[in-house]
Amino acid sequence: MPRILIIEDDAAFCQMLQRFLTKKGYEVETSFTAEDAKQKFKAGAFDMVITDLRLPNYDGIELLTDIKAINAKIPVLVMTSYAEVSTAVNAMKKGALDYISKPFTPEEMVMLVENALDQKTTQVEKNAEPKAKKSQDKVEVSASNGIKGISDASKKLHEYIKLVAPTDMSILITGESGTGKEVTAKSIHDTSKRKDFNFIAVDCGAIPKEIATSEFFGHVKGSFTGAIEDKIGHFEAANGGTLFLDEIGNLSYENQIQLLRALQERKIKRVGSTKEISVDVRVITATNEDLVEAVEKGTFREDLYHRINEFSIETPSLQERFEDLPLFADFFLDKANRSLDKRVLGFSDETTLVFKQYHWPGNLRELQNIIKRSVLLTTGDIIQTDVLPKELFEVNKKVAPDNFSKDAYEKDQIIKALKETNFNKSKAAKLLKVTRKTLYNKINQYNLDL
Numbered sequence: 001m002p003r004i005l006i007i008e009d010d011a012a013f014c015q016m017l018q019r020f021l022t023k024k025g026y027e028v029e030t031s032f033t034a035e036d037a038k039q040k041f042k043a044g045a046f047d048m049v050i051t052d053l054r055l056p057n058y059d060g061i062e063l064l065t066d067i068k069a070i071n072a073k074i075p076v077l078v079m080t081s082y083a084e085v086s087t088a089v090n091a092m093k094k095g096a097l098d099y100i101s102k103p104f105t106p107e108e109m110v111m112l113v114e115n116a117l118d119q120k121t122t123q124v125e126k127n128a129e130p131k132a133k134k135s136q137d138k139v140e141v142s143a144s145n146g147i148k149g150i151s152d153a154s155k156k157l158h159e160y161i162k163l164v165a166p167t168d169m170s171i172l173i174t175g176e177s178g179t180g181k182e183v184t185a186k187s188i189h190d191t192s193k194r195k196d197f198n199f200i201a202v203d204c205g206a207i208p209k210e211i212a213t214s215e216f217f218g219h220v221k222g223s224f225t226g227a228i229e230d231k232i233g234h235f236e237a238a239n240g241g242t243l244f245l246d247e248i249g250n251l252s253y254e255n256q257i258q259l260l261r262a263l264q265e266r267k268i269k270r271v272g273s274t275k276e277i278s279v280d281v282r283v284i285t286a287t288n289e290d291l292v293e294a295v296e297k298g299t300f301r302e303d304l305y306h307r308i309n310e311f312s313i314e315t316p317s318l319q320e321r322f323e324d325l326p327l328f329a330d331f332f333l334d335k336a337n338r339s340l341d342k343r344v345l346g347f348s349d350e351t352t353l354v355f356k357q358y359h360w361p362g363n364l365r366e367l368q369n370i371i372k373r374s375v376l377l378t379t380g381d382i383i384q385t386d387v388l389p390k391e392l393f394e395v396n397k398k399v400a401p402d403n404f405s406k407d408a409y410e411k412d413q414i415i416k417a418l419k420e421t422n423f424n425k426s427k428a429a430k431l432l433k434v435t436r437k438t439l440y441n442k443i444n445q446y447n448l449d450l
């Protein structure tokens with residue numbers, strides 16, 4: 001029976017959720033505070049965590065990081081109020097699997113829980129070790145096959161993929177969260193000469209620093225407490241194929257040095273062993289941070305930056321590939337119908353309009369999640385606006401203000417974009433579709449104290 005830990009300071013709501021999920025066949029424990037949750041989480045083997053982001057005396061994002069440091073693979077679903085969509089997006093960047101806005105229906109919760117537990121199983125399969133370097137041993141790790149899109153931004157992306165795939169160049173993929181960086185990396189692998197070997201995807205943001213060396217390079221039995229048997233690392237698992245390192249900016253300085261050495265020498269040593277093992281791995285990395293800025297600040301090594309960035313590709317945000325929105329919406333609708341065994345035919349005109357007006361900070365992932373939830377909640381043939389989450393309308397109201405002056409509206413949008421991008425001005429400028437210079441001018445004009 002899957003075990004779930006619910007962390008929620010509203011005791012009555014927490015217990016209601018507990019009763020409901022218990023009835024659905026899950027074993028559920030509850031915590032009302034972050035401290036208690038951490039202790040319970042360390043002590044008990046949970047399959048998933050559902051946590052509120054607002055807890056007394058504790059920052060929800062910090063708790064999420066703590067949980068991920070204890071067990072990086074655990075799926076975490078965060079609960080937010082509908083006004084906190086940027087916090088939810090931030091939580092997803094920090095490793096949360098998904099978010100749900102309160103108030104939600106029990107069906108929505110069950111769907112997300114099932115989804116999370118499904119993904120956990122896939123993740124285990126994904127990290128399975130290959131038996132030998134033979135084409136028939138390819139581990140099926142396909143991040144769902146993507147669609148290409150018709151917008152100029154998508155065409156450019158696919159031209160780049162085609163261009164770099166046959167080479168052995170190291171590719172750095174940049175782009176906002178949920179724009180399809182992993183899907184892009186997988187497409188490069190699938191169209192390269194390495195396609196019959198493994199594609200191993202590693203989320204560097206989710207690996208605790210202490211075990212990162214062993215995760216990358218493996219270990220021999222007895223090399224540290226807990227090393228109960230020999231284990232191969234991601235480099236060996238990807239031998240002959242492609243190693244995709246997501247959130248590369250999160251690697252510790254020490255791990256950056258080890259990675260650089262492995263890439264330069266094409267040899268690794270398992271932790272606790274002196275034997276050198278040759279590896280032939282193409283590395284594709286991804287980040288949604290500004291690595292140039294990280295190099296300038298000294299938190300990311302410049303030599304490693306140049307080593308991983310022989311060519312860089314930027315995945316466009318959903319706003320930049322706006323003409324693709326209907327294509328993606330249909331694709332995700334099909335996907336949701338198949339996984340939920342439903343037959344929803346399409347979207348009402350109002351729903352299409354809401355989709356067009358929304359700014360999609362979580363990009364394709366957010367679109368996919370929202371369509372899946374809407375399919376679940378739709379009883380008729382067509383997705384109507386009443387099943388859409390409230391945040392889609394909240395933003396729309398701001399997009400078309402009635403009683404706002406133009407300046408107040410513009411100022412509000414700038415603040416919102418800055419908050420959404422963690423005050424990264426390049427990203428905020430992109431979100432607002434203005435140049436960095438214009439954004440700086442506006443910040444001065446409105447005397448925004450940042």
Ligand SMILES: Nc1ncnc2c1ncn2[C@@H]1O[C@H](COP(=O)(O)OP(=O)(O)OP(=O)(O)O)[C@@H](O)[C@H]1O
Nearest residue numbers: 144145146147176177178179180181182183364365
């Ligand atoms: N071209 C595509 N066609 C269909 N689905 C896609 C496409 N690109 C991305 N997706 C879907 O969108 C979701 C997000 O994609 P992906 O995980 O590749 O994004 P990401 O940029 O790597 O995200 P993060 O920054 O959070 O790591 C996935 O569920 C993926 O299947």
